[in-house]
Amino acid sequence: MDFSWLPAYGGMFFEAFFLTLKLALMAIATGTVLGVAAGILLTSRFRLIRGIVRVYVELFRGSPLLVQLFMVYFGLPHVGVNISLNMTTVLVFTLYGGAYIAEITRSGIEAIPKGQWEAAESLGLNYFQTMGHVIFRQTLKIAFPSLVGFYIGMIKDSSLASVIGYSELVKKSQTIMNMTARPFETYIVVGLCYFIICFPLSKLVSYIEKRSEAK
Template sequence: MDWSVIYEYRYLLWNGFIVTCKLSITAILLGTLAGIAVSMARTSRIAWLKIPLTAYVQLFRGSPLLIQLFMFYFGLSYIGVNIDIFKATALVFTLYAGAYISEIIRAGIESIPKGQFEAAKALGFSYVLLMFRIVLPQTLKVSLPPLIGFNLTLIKDSSIASVVGYAELLHQGKTIMNMSGKPFEVLLFISLIYFVICYPLSMFVAWMERRIYIR
């Protein structure tokens, strides 16, 4: 094995790593906000919101991420909507993450004892105040392990963006492989980078699950 290729093209790998982090962080932050908003709306008494939001969740959870990426990036261009590759990719990953995270949060909300909802209503709490003061703090604590677990998957799935030419880590790796003719070293190094990112988070998930189980 010739590891000099990694040093030679280190700047391309570094740029790919930064782009991967940019996409992942954007999707995680915006997807979490979207997921919380959708889960709150679906568990509220606003009936007219439930049908379109349920349709959104089922659509993005029930179709492949790759197809969603193709539809948004190439489909929007086909109908005359020009959008740069980062915005298109970030939008797809955010909507995809929001759909999954909303279900995680919704399950956490529904796990809260009904007595707490009734007590808050008796004290005159509005639905929004009830959520932010009582329900969501408990929900996020319970939902943290599956949330981080999903975000780990989302970070790894960011490599799918390479198929539309987004210059993330795998896309830069393909460029290096074409120039150097050394696929094994490049792919192994990229795998190690993903491992370094994801392994500490997976250990944190295991630690959180043990704490919750013990309590």
């Protein structure tokens, strides 16, 4: 193996690394906000609201992320809706992530014993006060490992954005590979970049789970 070419192309890897990190963080942030809201609505007493949100969740959980990227970036212009590359990636990853996070949130809420709701009601708390001060805090604790696990998956799935031209790690690595004729070494560097992002998150989950078990 020969990595003598790496210093000359380190800047390109550095730029692509932060573009990947930027996409992942934006998608995680917006997807979490959307997913938490949708997850709460999935537990609503109103059947119509639950039905509408359920359609969204099943649509984006039941179709491949790659197809969603193609549909938005290449499909929408055919119906007169033009959307930029950056907006496409953030929008699709937000909707995709939100659908999965909605299910994680819903399962966390439904895991809370009904007695918690009844106790809050007996104290005179309304629905929003109960959700904010009693239920949601416990839901976060239950759902946190699953959420972080999904975040790690989203970071790795960001590589799919390369197929529509987004210059993240995989897309940039293809350019570097063509210039250096070193595909194996190039993908080793790409793998290490993803490892640098994902490994601390996986260790964080393990640490929190061990602390929870100790308690």
